[in-house]
Amino acid sequence: MTTIDGSSIKKLIVACDAGMGSSVMLAGQLKKQLKKNGVTVEHSPVAHIPQDADVVVTQAGLADRARGVVPDVPVVPFQLFLGDPKVAKIVKAIQDGSTVEV
Amino acid sequence: MADSALTSLLAERSILLDRTATDRFDAVRQCGAALVAAGAVDESYVDAMIQREETVSTFVGEGVAIPHGTLAGKEAVKHDALVVLRFPDGVDWEGNTVSVCVGIAAAGGGHIALLSQLAEILLDPEKAEQLRTATSAEQVYALLAPDEDED
Structure with a gap:
């Protein structure tokens, strides 16, 4: 488990294989949900995740590869594309500036 | 009426609403063939799509899958394009049933607005149902057209 401080997140990367x-x-x-929070949301192939990402959101099957690319960045794996509870939690933490365990 | 940005990405002849597939790989191959027919990709892209499907499923919920290639497969993309294939009888997708495949070929980011709109559809059960039961290209365009109030 990693604790993420929502208020410190300025750049969120959504990664998939081909991006x-x-x-x-x-x-x-x-991007829409975090528009008001001044967070940069970008999509990227797993292999090209930028090193200055604050948090990476990716499909569970790609999480290990993502961790290999950016070992120091917390990776949030999800199962559902839309409406995944883990993704919802991280969004809420950013919006509220609260902390969350991932 | 569909705008030109939408139709240049998703040609009317790339909307195929009455398909049948023996399994999900057959469905992915048909999406690939439609992208080849649209002049968007080389034949090799179809194999990249199969490879991607074998690695990680492109099922995204609400009876929809978005087959596309791998990072390596990007070299086979000539221009950004989408295809919409509907399988009224459904296709088994590792235990889920898929009725609509949105096949994607993208080298750039021309398709981003359209995919955001697809996400909106999938978050709205009523619209998702409309997409699963669409029988005309007009209906598909109407669903995928970006909202007027979007920035």
Whole structure:
């Protein structure tokens, strides 16, 4: 478990294998939800996750690869594309500036 | 009426609403063939789509999957394009039933607005149902057209 401080997150990356499908869809959603919070939301292929990311959201099956690319960045794995409880928790933590265990 | 940005990405002849598939890989191959027919990708992209599906499912919920290639497969993309294939009888997708596949070929980001709109549809059970039961290209365009009030 890692504790994430929602108020310290300025850059959230949604990663998928190619960065052209699923991550794009989810990034669009999160961008909308976090628009007011001054958070940069970008989508990226797992292999190209930027090192300055504050948190990475990715499909559970890709989480280990994501951790390999950015070992120091917390990775939030999800099962459901839309409406995943883990993703909802991290969004809420950012919106509220609260902490969350992932 | 569909706007030109939408139709240049998703051509009317790339909306195929009455398909049948023997399994999910057959469905993915059909999406790939439609992308090849649209002139968006080389044949090799279809294999990349299968590879991606074998690694991680592209099922996204609400009876919808979004088959696309791998990072390596991107080289086979000539231009951004989408295809919509509907399988009225449903296709088994590792225990889920998929009625609609949105096949994606993207080298750039031209498809981002459309995929955001797809996410909106999937979050609205009524719209998702409309997509699963669409029988005309007009209905598909009407659902996927970006909202007027979006920035």
